[in-house]
Amino acid sequence: MNTTEAAEAVALRSVVDVLAAADHVTVLCHTRPDADTIGSGLAIAGALRSRGTVVEVSFPGPTRLPSALAALPGADLLIEPEDVVGYPVVVAVDCASIHRLDTLAGVLESATESIVVDHHASNAGFGTVNLVDPGADCTAELALAIIDALDVPLDVGVATCLYAGVVTDTGSFKWAQPKSHRIAARLLELGVDGRTWTRHLLDTHRFAWLSMVSAALESAVLVSEAFDGRGLVYAVVDHGSTRELGWEESESVVDIVRTTAEAEVAVVFKEASPGDWTVSMRAKSEVDLVPIARTHGGGGHRLACGYSASGSADEVVGQLLRSV
The missing domain is CATH 3.90.1640.10 (inorganic pyrophosphatase (n-terminal core))
Incomplete structure (x- = not known):
């Protein structure tokens, strides 16, 4: 031992x-x-x-x-x-x-x-x-x-x-x-x-989940130069997309976004209520996300972290991009 x-x-x-x-x-x-x-x-x-x-x-x-x-x-x-x-x-x-x-x-x-x-x-x-x-x-x-x-x-x-x-x-x-x-x-x-x-x-979602996922994927952006060229992909799930579904239905989006081959890190910004966001981050193998999450007041594991943020979508996305 x-x-x-x-x-x-x-x-x-x-x-x-x-x-x-x-x-x-x-x-x-x-x-x-x-x-x-x-x-x-x-x-x-x-x-x-x-x-x-x-x-x-x-x-x-x-x-x-x-x-x-x-x-x-x-x-x-x-x-x-x-x-x-x-x-x-x-x-x-x-x-x-x-x-x-x-x-x-x-x-x-x-x-x-x-x-x-x-x-x-x-x-x-x-x-x-x-x-x-x-x-x-x-x-x-x-x-x-x-x-x-x-x-x-x-x-x-x-x-x-x-x-x-x-x-x-x-x-x-x-x-x-x-x-x-x-x-x-x-x-x-x-x-x-x-x-x-x-x-x-x-593997069980309401029919409206499909529309929410569609909108989230439509918002996806690939930042190839992030993390020393390892790549970052992010998507946004606004409050309007989940208002009829409930907050839990957006939790699965990051697992779809993270499949992007060109990105080591995937991030999904989820608007729980107008102006209030939860941010989910996932890495495949090479990037330790804990320091980034701590910078924003959050935490988690080396390859899976999260934090909370406030502001407009552009503001919370910008805060993250400036820190990577």
């Missing part, structure tokens, strides 16, 4: 000791939740509930949970942010920074024990106990390690929540490490309906 592995083992033991001793636990997922944060949160909460722990799970509003995530087993544990009690032990899952908790950040800050479980390289650790492993493909991998260390037998409901995190954060295993394949095999053997959940989570 090397030094990093030893530190992670100590961190895992610390998380498990706190959770095993807690009678009440609050689990917090990040704003604009994806399948990894919700799946990991519900999996940990479901395992704790099976131990007799009183658990509440929430994420910052005002956005609603996408229908596929709302159908995950254990979603009955989800409560509105204004109804969060805030128990002495609070767990933040898949949050690269406390800012990802938005209006619920105070709940974590007020906790007697705050546990951070995350896999983002930019996470400096903002809890009293931090289990942060940038080598993990997804936070669901760490959630499974916690559940195993708690000696809680996996049931198909908890396994389904974990599978949701694994299949989405690995792009349906396109960039998964061997461990993720082993985890997926274990979950599938427990009875998870992988075909159905993969279709719900990754």
